[in-house]
Amino acid sequence: MKKRTVAAVVGAMLGAVVLATPAHAQDVKIGLMAAISGPIAALAPPMAAASKLAVAHVNEQGGILKGGKLEAVLGDSACNPQNATDAATKAVNIDRVLAIVGPACSGAVLATANSVAIPAGVLMITPSGTSPEITKLNDKDLVFRTLPSDDYQGRALARTLKARGIDKVAVAYLNNDYGKGLAESFKAEFEANGGTIAGYSGHEDGKASYRSELATLARGGADTLIIFDYGDGTGLSLLRQALENGFFKTFVGADGMKSEGLVKSIGAQNLGGFFVSAPVGEASASLDNFNKAYKAAGENIDAVFATTSYDAAFLVALAIEKAGGDKARLAESLRAVAMAPGEPIMAGEWAKAKQLIAEGKDIDYKGAGGDHEFDAAGDVPGSYAFFKVSGTGYESIADMK
Amino acid sequence: MDLLGLANYAVFMGILIGIYALLALGLNIQWGFTGLFNAGIAGFFAVGAYASAILTSLPASGRLGGYELPLVVGWLAAMAAAAAIAWPIGKVCLRFRSDYLAIATIGIAEIIRLVIRTEGWLTGGVRGVTGVPRPFGDLDYMPSQVAYLAIVATLVLVAYLLVERQVRSPWGRMMRAIRDNELAAAAMGKQVEARRLQAFVFGSALMGLAGALFVHFNRSITPEAIDPMIATFLIWIMLILGGSGNNRGAILGAAVIWIIWSVSELLTDRLPTEIAVQAKYARVFIIGLTLQLVLRFRPEGILPERQPGSPPHR
Numbered sequence: 275m276k277k278r279t280v281a282a283v284v285g286a287m288l289g290a291v292v293l294a295t296p297a298h299a300q301d302v303k304i305g306l307m308a309a310i311s312g313p314i315a316a317l318a319p320p321m322a323a324a325s326k327l328a329v330a331h332v333n334e335q336g337g338i339l340k341g342g343k344l345e346a347v348l349g350d351s352a353c354n355p356q357n358a359t360d361a362a363t364k365a366v367n368i369d370r371v372l373a374i375v376g377p378a379c380s381g382a383v384l385a386t387a388n389s390v391a392i393p394a395g396v397l398m399i400t401p402s403g404t405s406p407e408i409t410k411l412n413d414k415d416l417v418f419r420t421l422p423s424d425d426y427q428g429r430a431l432a433r434t435l436k437a438r439g440i441d442k443v444a445v446a447y448l449n450n451d452y453g454k455g456l457a458e459s460f461k462a463e464f465e466a467n468g469g470t471i472a473g474y475s476g477h478e479d480g481k482a483s484y485r486s487e488l489a490t491l492a493r494g495g496a497d498t499l500i501i502f503d504y505g506d507g508t509g510l511s512l513l514r515q516a517l518e519n520g521f522f523k524t525f526v527g528a529d530g531m532k533s534e535g536l537v538k539s540i541g542a543q544n545l546g547g548f549f550v551s552a553p554v555g556e557a558s559a560s561l562d563n564f565n566k567a568y569k570a571a572g573e574n575i576d577a578v579f580a581t582t583s584y585d586a587a588f589l590v591a592l593a594i595e596k597a598g599g600d601k602a603r604l605a606e607s608l609r610a611v612a613m614a615p616g617e618p619i620m621a622g623e624w625a626k627a628k629q630l631i632a633e634g635k636d637i638d639y640k641g642a643g644g645d646h647e648f649d650a651a652g653d654v655p656g657s658y659a660f661f662k663v664s665g666t667g668y669e670s671i672a673d674m675k
Numbered sequence: 676m677d678l679l680g681l682a683n684y685a686v687f688m689g690i691l692i693g694i695y696a697l698l699a700l701g702l703n704i705q706w707g708f709t710g711l712f713n714a715g716i717a718g719f720f721a722v723g724a725y726a727s728a729i730l731t732s733l734p735a736s737g738r739l740g741g742y743e744l745p746l747v748v749g750w751l752a753a754m755a756a757a758a759a760i761a762w763p764i765g766k767v768c769l770r771f772r773s774d775y776l777a778i779a780t781i782g783i784a785e786i787i788r789l790v791i792r793t794e795g796w797l798t799g800g801v802r803g804v805t806g807v808p809r810p811f812g813d814l815d816y817m818p819s820q821v822a823y824l825a826i827v828a829t830l831v832l833v834a835y836l837l838v839e840r841q842v843r844s845p846w847g848r849m850m851r852a853i854r855d856n857e858l859a860a861a862a863m864g865k866q867v868e869a870r871r872l873q874a875f876v877f878g879s880a881l882m883g884l885a886g887a888l889f890v891h892f893n894r895s896i897t898p899e900a901i902d903p904m905i906a907t908f909l910i911w912i913m914l915i916l917g918g919s920g921n922n923r924g925a926i927l928g929a930a931v932i933w934i935i936w937s938v939s940e941l942l943t944d945r946l947p948t949e950i951a952v953q954a955k956y957a958r959v960f961i962i963g964l965t966l967q968l969v970l971r972f973r974p975e976g977i978l979p980e981r982q983p984g985s986p987p988h989r
Contacts, residue, residue: 308952310952310955310956311955311956311959312902312904313899313902318952319952322952347944348944348951348952348955349940350940350955352902352905353899353902354899354900354902354905355893355895355896355897355899355900356691356889356900356902356905356906357905359687359893360687360688360691360936360937360940361940363683363684363687364684364937364940364941366680366683367680367681367683367684367687368680368681368684368941370677370680379899380802380897380899381803381895381896381897381898381899381900382899384803384805384893384894384895384897385893385894385895385900388809388893388894388895389809389892389893389894393815393816393819393820394683394816395816405801405802405803405897406802407802407803407805407895410805410806411805454795454800455802458737
């Protein structure tokens, strides 16, 4: 008897859902899978707000397709695959979304792509999943992202060093996913380009001395030491001890090593042979547009992943507009609107983009968080530059390809 | 919305309910019949998931795996691995009584999670294992989901029948005797510690199988899936609500709680958008409230335990 009560309750809930979903032929829905509960709960509200800002821009400037309204369905992916697949299944099957922005965490992205988005043929753009595993998905060209993979910086750095004539290096990395991820991708690319890794070892955080590790690395005979570590932490001790003992001549770090504290502590005069790679804060007109609008919406412009969340939602809207709402053509349209050639479109310029699409002209969205020129796997290259120490800070000396 | 979409969603829910039902059945053997408070379900779930993933996945550099063994081998290995991990743990921890065992198992689940996160050569570390095959994964969306549901449902049914048979046997009566009065059972010459260890290992093996089913459904596993909220406490709520000590109760509890968990999000979505973010927490609250109400008004669960030979409860 109790069972029947339960069944009745469940039936009533499902019924309520059916009744509560009105259908407007013109309107278009997209799913926002934000990790609202769970371990990155603090990051989720600004990300959702940024995506919603893009939706608001679309609706304020003429709406989508033939005057329809773009609607964002917010789902809680909770940063785990169980909730993310559940939320995405609901978005795809109950709300009938045309595309998904999210989920936030890489594990959730992998699971959602595999068990919902790819089988159902729904376009998915994640604004914050950085795992290189996402690149490897057999995704029928449906999974994209608006920020570079962790893999990218390591590979770009390897190519840059090779181009600058450095053929033999030793690599020291901090033994966590940041350090290890960079080191692995660097090693693969450097060796593929004919370079030699003369020493390769991970080190633990917070030890007083790294001299024995450095001595082992130096034994390989390389002049250049690559340090994948944090310049405010272990990386500083490592660099200092390497300089004191004269183990290496040149030192190269990634973005974690680009610390002003490090320059102050060791002194610029001692750091003539120290270089770092780091993302370039692209001071683009598009970013200014976004910052202004985001600030006006009462949000903090320094929020992590805000620009990529905005771009993901805006790109989805552009792709839907370009494809005329045809789900099967979304991926192809996304590439058309995001990539060169075409008339540049900045963040927030929906009316202009809509006009150009209506005229059949090609457009190229220049996002707040980057240009978003997708490669074959749906990844974007980051914008990184190579820096040297100058005064108390850093000075960019070359762009990295 | 159309019926096809609704059906797809229902099938998806069915698959997850099946996976959770296996977890709840495993916990029922441990807690319902034997009185072992295992608060580390997520750990055994993870061991099973990774064991099967590593054995059946495509080759990948930097971690163990790529054996591309048949799925059945992976699933059996998942059960064996979870059981093999449970055995030494049980050997050490089952000397503890209820509360202490709970604390120990929470710690063990956390140890398993950290090992999986940091031992990259074995598990792929934070990046996890991908390229795990899914049976009938090449079919279209709907048929592929239905086929998977059929597999899960069959395994749940088999597990249910086996557990049910075991519990109705003299073994089951002995377990209940141990649960209800350990001293009396020991005085009758029953080997209390060995029996409790058996129950702990059997239950954990079922949890491992659930992990394997989960990983093949999603074709990937990362440490994010080993979240105690979603992989331990939710299952406790399912068992308590469904009725601990009753296998049908365990399965029913899994269905009811997962449906509430999933469908309540659709209802909270109808709330005004200004509070959409806050509303997502409402379902956590609803689950908690349900548990409180059940404990207050029907502490034995929806389907209470039935003593063999005694007239069934209404």
